[in-house]
Amino acid sequence: MNAWAFIRFYTILVYTFMFAPIIVVLILAFNASQFGGFPIEGFSLRWFGELFQNEAIMRAFRTSFILGLMTALVATTIGILAALALVRYQFRGKDWITTFLISPVLVPETVLAVGLLIFLRWLHMPRSFGLLLLGHSIIALPFVVLVVQARLVGIRREYEEAARSLGASPVQTFFAVTFPLLMPAIFAGALFAFTISFDNITATIFWRPSGMETVPTQIFGMLRHSVSPEINALGFVMICITVGVPLLAGGLARYFSRKKV
Amino acid sequence: MADTATKFDKRPALLLTPAFIAITALVVIPMSFILVYSFYENVDLAVDRVAFQFGNWEELLTDGYYHNAIWKTLKISFVVTVLAAVLGYLPAYFIAMTKFRHKWLLLLLLILPFWVSFIIRTLSWIHILGNQGAINGLLQWLGLTDEPIRMMFNEFSVMVGLIHVFLPYMILNIYVSLEGIDENLEPAARTLGATPWQAFKEVTLPLSLPGLAAGSLLVFVLTGGSYVTPLILGGPSDFLFGNLIYDAVVTELNWPMGATLSFTLLVLLGSVVVIYSRFMGLNQLSKAFG
Numbered sequence: 001m002n003a004w005a006f007i008r009f010y011t012i013l014v015y016t017f018m019f020a021p022i023i024v025v026l027i028l029a030f031n032a033s034q035f036g037g038f039p040i041e042g043f044s045l046r047w048f049g050e051l052f053q054n055e056a057i058m059r060a061f062r063t064s065f066i067l068g069l070m071t072a073l074v075a076t077t078i079g080i081l082a083a084l085a086l087v088r089y090q091f092r093g094k095d096w097i098t099t100f101l102i103s104p105v106l107v108p109e110t111v112l113a114v115g116l117l118i119f120l121r122w123l124h125m126p127r128s129f130g131l132l133l134l135g136h137s138i139i140a141l142p143f144v145v146l147v148v149q150a151r152l153v154g155i156r157r158e159y160e161e162a163a164r165s166l167g168a169s170p171v172q173t174f175f176a177v178t179f180p181l182l183m184p185a186i187f188a189g190a191l192f193a194f195t196i197s198f199d200n201i202t203a204t205i206f207w208r209p210s211g212m213e214t215v216p217t218q219i220f221g222m223l224r225h226s227v228s229p230e231i232n233a234l235g236f237v238m239i240c241i242t243v244g245v246p247l248l249a250g251g252l253a254r255y256f257s258r259k260k261v
Numbered sequence: 262m263a264d265t266a267t268k269f270d271k272r273p274a275l276l277l278t279p280a281f282i283a284i285t286a287l288v289v290i291p292m293s294f295i296l297v298y299s300f301y302e303n304v305d306l307a308v309d310r311v312a313f314q315f316g317n318w319e320e321l322l323t324d325g326y327y328h329n330a331i332w333k334t335l336k337i338s339f340v341v342t343v344l345a346a347v348l349g350y351l352p353a354y355f356i357a358m359t360k361f362r363h364k365w366l367l368l369l370l371l372i373l374p375f376w377v378s379f380i381i382r383t384l385s386w387i388h389i390l391g392n393q394g395a396i397n398g399l400l401q402w403l404g405l406t407d408e409p410i411r412m413m414f415n416e417f418s419v420m421v422g423l424i425h426v427f428l429p430y431m432i433l434n435i436y437v438s439l440e441g442i443d444e445n446l447e448p449a450a451r452t453l454g455a456t457p458w459q460a461f462k463e464v465t466l467p468l469s470l471p472g473l474a475a476g477s478l479l480v481f482v483l484t485g486g487s488y489v490t491p492l493i494l495g496g497p498s499d500f501l502f503g504n505l506i507y508d509a510v511v512t513e514l515n516w517p518m519g520a521t522l523s524f525t526l527l528v529l530l531g532s533v534v535v536i537y538s539r540f541m542g543l544n545q546l547s548k549a550f551g
Contacts, residue, residue, distance in 0.1 A: 003457065011355040014348055015370060018428065021385035022377055024395055028388060037393025039402070078279045085276035099543055101280055104288050106534050107527065108486030110503045114510055114523040115291030118298050121516065138287040141280065199378050201489055206510065216380045223493060227387050235381040242376045 029236035036227035047233035060218035071197035079144030113206035140193035151185035298520035307514035353435035431476035438472025
């Protein structure tokens with residue numbers, strides 16, 4: 001069938017469009033040339049060495065990592081509670097409440113950033129790490145609620161009721177039954193929140209205190225209409241972490257769950 | 262159990278309280294402050310005076326520079342949305358309809374870009390379109406040109422970068438609505454005598470419109486609010502409305518004007534969301550997370 005062959009070819013082209021630039025970054029990270037672009041002058045690991053000796057980048061990495069972990073903690077905690085309320089209970093005005101919970105996504109991030117900054121200015125508070133943490137958490141919250149909500153729907157209440165009828169207290173039931181069942185949802189929400197925080201640049205540029213850099217703002221500062229080879233190496237490392245780790249975790253989870261059966 | 266059900270249950274309210282406090286304090290109140298600050302008066306660098314005057318709004322409404330920026334932002338958002346829809350529809354259709362055994366792989370590849378850093382994905386286009394980029398490198402290696410062709414730091418490269426970053430949202434949303442269509446409908450239309458194209462046009466396409474609309478809304482609003490992509494991939498004259506906010510707040514430290522511009526962007530993009538939700542509701546948007 002001709003139309004189908006065309007659709008397949010078109011799909012391959014679009015996938016190429018999506019992945020070719022990323023693959024080029026991965027390749028150029030190993031280019032020996034001291035300019036960040038083509039032509040390729042040979043294989044070299046030199047830029048990875050330079051990268052790990054670059055104190056500014058390493059500091060930005062630590063900042064981003066800690067910020068991401070704390071954002072995941074805050075956003076997931078608040079998000080799980082809200083998602084539990086939405087999935088487990090029936091009450092009036094649920095649609096409105098869901099819309100309200102998702103509302104931070106509907107505000108352009110630039111506007112969200114300026115608004116929070118002006119509010120802080122009115123309170124006479126300087127920009128701080130705490131602002132970044134709260135700001136990132138509020139950006140991540142709607143996504144966490146949506147992701148966790150989708151996972152929670154699948155957990156049936158019968159398990160808890162069974163535990164209760166067998167004599168477990170509500171607290172015991174929560175820790176022995178509910179919490180383990182919630183774990184995948186918590187993990188998915190936390191991973192999402194971490195990624196959103198780790199990747200954020202739009203709002204971070206406004207919120208960061210002077211002198212503090214996250215990985216994206218550090219890269220942004222290093223770009224002067226050209227890409228240094230170090231940035232390519234950094235890109236390689238980041239892609240390995242943000243793509244490789246979840247893929248590996250997902251692959252292992254599949255492998256072990258298959259083995260059990 | 263019947264007894265507890267009739268009583269007012271406090272538990273959902275308790276569970277929702279932290280989220281409510283967070284959104285109220287960090288989104289709702291700051292948004293009202295933007296409006297209040299837009300009436301303040303800018304005195305000097307980072308110095309402003311509490312006032313109730315319309316100077317900022319007058320500047321916004323009378324200065325052609327701002328009108329131009331609004332117009333340009335709407336135009337670029339529109340073009341990026343249309344191109345993303347054109348590029349995205351067929352792949353979404355392919356993933357939804359394929360009999361390919363490893364369909365999960367195609368879906369995984371679709372989600373993968375979300376995990377790759379936004380700034381890396383954006384700057385990667387310098388490697389493709391730049392003077393030392395892949396295209397110029399290839400052309401020179403083939404001997405087709407001596408001088409690199411300038412393809413970077415213009416409106417074109419900004420739009421390519423925006424489409425590249427936002428395309429997965431479009432494909433994912435279209436895919437979700439295509440996947441939800443009863444797979445017997447198209448064959449049914451065929452047995453009733455429709456050609457494949459008619460069956461698609463009369464059955465599948467209309468049923469996939471909610472996903473197309475949700476994807477378009479996301480791409481339009483996300484593009485309309487961007488300012489980092491033009492800074493990385495654009496030239497000096499390639500700015501979006503978000504760049505004016507960035508300049509006002511970060512460079513000129515003119516807070517009242519920054520607030521005025523932010524409120525304008527909020528109203529512009531907010532009205533797009535409101536119009537959309539009047540017709541479609543916001544449920545479709547959350548489906549992509551299922």
